Amino acid sequence: MTTEQSGTTGRRSGAEPGPDGTGGTGAQDRPDETEKAGASPSDEAGGAGGGSVEDDAAGKKAEARDESAADKAGSGDESAPGTAGEEPADPWSAFGPAPEPVLGRARRSVRAVGRFLVHEWTLAALAALALAAAMTWPTLRYPRHTLPQDYWDPSLQAWQMAWSGHILRTDPAMLWHANTFYPENWSFAFSDTLLGYAPAGLIGVGPEHAVLRYNIMFVLAHALAAFGAYVLARQLGAGRIGGAVAGASFAYAPWLLAQAGHLHILSNGGIPLALAMLARGHGWSLRYGYRPRRRHAGWAFAGWLVAAWQLSLGFGIGLPFAYMLAGTGVVAVVLWFVRRRRVKRPFGRRLFLADVFGGLAFAAVGAALAVPYFKVAELHPNAERTLGDIGLYSPPVSGFFTAPAESRVWGGLHEGARAVLPWHPEMTLLPGFVLYALAAGGLFFSVWRVRHRIFLLAGVLVTMALAMGTRFFGGRLTYVPLFDHLPGWSGLRTPGRMMLWTTLLLGLLAAGAVTAFCMRVRELAAERVPPWPGPWLRLATLLPLALVIVEGLNATPQPVVPRQPAAMRTVDGPMLVLPSSQNLDQPVMLWSTDRFQPMVNGGSGFTPRSQARIREATVSFPDYASVDYLRQIGVKNVVVLRDELAGTPWEGMLDRPVDTPGVTREQVGEAVVFRL
Numbered sequence: 001m002t003t004e005q006s007g008t009t010g011r012r013s014g015a016e017p018g019p020d021g022t023g024g025t026g027a028q029d030r031p032d033e034t035e036k037a038g039a040s041p042s043d044e045a046g047g048a049g050g051g052s053v054e055d056d057a058a059g060k061k062a063e064a065r066d067e068s069a070a071d072k073a074g075s076g077d078e079s080a081p082g083t084a085g086e087e088p089a090d091p092w093s094a095f096g097p098a099p100e101p102v103l104g105r106a107r108r109s110v111r112a113v114g115r116f117l118v119h120e121w122t123l124a125a126l127a128a129l130a131l132a133a134a135m136t137w138p139t140l141r142y143p144r145h146t147l148p149q150d151y152w153d154p155s156l157q158a159w160q161m162a163w164s165g166h167i168l169r170t171d172p173a174m175l176w177h178a179n180t181f182y183p184e185n186w187s188f189a190f191s192d193t194l195l196g197y198a199p200a201g202l203i204g205v206g207p208e209h210a211v212l213r214y215n216i217m218f219v220l221a222h223a224l225a226a227f228g229a230y231v232l233a234r235q236l237g238a239g240r241i242g243g244a245v246a247g248a249s250f251a252y253a254p255w256l257l258a259q260a261g262h263l264h265i266l267s268n269g270g271i272p273l274a275l276a277m278l279a280r281g282h283g284w285s286l287r288y289g290y291r292p293r294r295r296h297a298g299w300a301f302a303g304w305l306v307a308a309w310q311l312s313l314g315f316g317i318g319l320p321f322a323y324m325l326a327g328t329g330v331v332a333v334v335l336w337f338v339r340r341r342r343v344k345r346p347f348g349r350r351l352f353l354a355d356v357f358g359g360l361a362f363a364a365v366g367a368a369l370a371v372p373y374f375k376v377a378e379l380h381p382n383a384e385r386t387l388g389d390i391g392l393y394s395p396p397v398s399g400f401f402t403a404p405a406e407s408r409v410w411g412g413l414h415e416g417a418r419a420v421l422p423w424h425p426e427m428t429l430l431p432g433f434v435l436y437a438l439a440a441g442g443l444f445f446s447v448w449r450v451r452h453r454i455f456l457l458a459g460v461l462v463t464m465a466l467a468m469g470t471r472f473f474g475g476r477l478t479y480v481p482l483f484d485h486l487p488g489w490s491g492l493r494t495p496g497r498m499m500l501w502t503t504l505l506l507g508l509l510a511a512g513a514v515t516a517f518c519m520r521v522r523e524l525a526a527e528r529v530p531p532w533p534g535p536w537l538r539l540a541t542l543l544p545l546a547l548v549i550v551e552g553l554n555a556t557p558q559p560v561v562p563r564q565p566a567a568m569r570t571v572d573g574p575m576l577v578l579p580s581s582q583n584l585d586q587p588v589m590l591w592s593t594d595r596f597q598p599m600v601n602g603g604s605g606f607t608p609r610s611q612a613r614i615r616e617a618t619v620s621f622p623d624y625a626s627v628d629y630l631r632q633i634g635v636k637n638v639v640v641l642r643d644e645l646a647g648t649p650w651e652g653m654l655d656r657p658v659d660t661p662g663v664t665r666e667q668v669g670e671a672v673v674f675r676l
Helices: 003-013 033-038 052-078 105-117 120-135 153-170 195-201 207-236 240-251 254-259 270-281 297-312 315-339 349-379 387-392 397-401 415-419 433-442 450-467 479-485 495-526 535-551 582-594 609-617 624-633
Strands: 282-285 289-295 575-578 637-641 664-668 671-675
Touching: 120 207, 120 240, 153 195, 153 207, 153 582, 195 207, 195 297, 207 240, 207 270, 207 495, 207 582, 240 433, 240 495, 240 535, 254 495, 270 282, 270 297, 270 495, 297 315, 297 349, 315 349, 315 495, 387 479, 433 450, 433 495, 433 535, 450 479, 450 495, 495 535, 609 624
Parallel strands: 575 637
Antiparallel strands: 282 289, 637 671, 664 671
């Protein structure tokens, strides 16, 4: 073995452990030696009660470096001539040392692929995908025919992805003027659009492909949420198991099971992922503080792009995220101004430009997306929310301890508690009793410093108060000022969705506690002979993660999507499908994904007055007055679903005679088509 090779071996054996004690992954998890030399002890400490865990860990790192130095010295002695039991080195090698082997392109490619496959982020992504498929089961059992929770809002969102893909292929300028809610314009902005999923909408045509696409994105949204929260916790300084707890608790909190029919709420993984990228780009972590040598402008810019993509999925959760980023930016500027004399160039030119251009890109995306919504608010004043509407969806304190019916563990046990909630689908906000316990433990035993634990606790309390809407002392000091003064905030109907931020902050508190727990377990294991954790100690470190996952198990129904009537594949628009209502129209939107013909039908967060007038005018269809009204607005065909008429205002309409001139009636499959 040559001297160069032995030195390389010594350097490898001296790799520092990560935050959870395992060796050598994630450069962001251990400070550089030059940074440690200038850091105060408090910057590297953070164990229970103030840092004893970290001090012990630092001692172990020093011992590892000493052992590494000894290995280097030993390897050098082995190569020296005259060592007992070894052949003397060739003296002529000093004149012509053997060249280092040069790897071919194929071998370099294989090694690069191998490193990628065993990288922590690759393994974390694969684990997140596998966990998502298991935790959302049986979503992928019949992905072409069933939808999670119900077939109303999921049908709407399946249509949204299909529409965005279709219109980008055919006529992008008409994106916001969808085929639904005829004759209204800007109808694609009547609800959150999931526009960021438009690339998926480019693949496949028709209702069956739309349902398959929805189910795939449903599973991927859970995987991204778990992966994003894991990456954020790791970047902030948590160990692997602590990061896994943060990821699982964020993606599979029991309260999110009530949102199984709202893909725009479940699609939240871009929030922690963007925050992790921004933190990494700025060389900052919660555990180690600011480390200028770790700055990377590319990561910061990528974080802004991910944040912009998250905003494109919808303002329901994207708007609070945007205001949070804006507030964080203001705080960062203020801190820089205060500390500018002590810290020279805290950002650097490249990072500063990345923030400027990344922030401008984020703002441009937000502004471009906001224009259609402000236009809808102008054209449809009834779409604006009032404080009375907010009050209807504001949960009481008991909601934070009540699980939805879709929770396999707590659903049946909390049936009585749900019965007293006025609107339990949006008021059952339990993030998990295990998460509560772990976060409470993280206030006293954690790798985070005390002041950071206090900040996290303050964030939990503030976001909980916001989630209560007008229930927290009337919301006068919390939700109401935001409702009155922040642009766009009055369009948010359900304050309980602020629980997303509460869950993330609780997960970070829990990650700090679990990381400290794992470090303590390794200390106990080091006292064993040989110094290796036994099976029970290993299982003990995985117990918090297992409990969080078990509490997130679902009992979500998977109803079969109503079959598309044959008439929807042949009848041209503009058309009206009867009967029509908020819930009945959402499957009709899905059925239109074959041809996207213009139609009066549509379901969203509000009912346009024009649609309400059309429904009222057609109750007497097919009399002369209703036919004349439909002709005036341009409707050419009316499709009547015979099996859906019972119990609706249109019941019995097929028994009425057709006396209006120019109207023909035709049976097409199970539907009756009136051509006007």
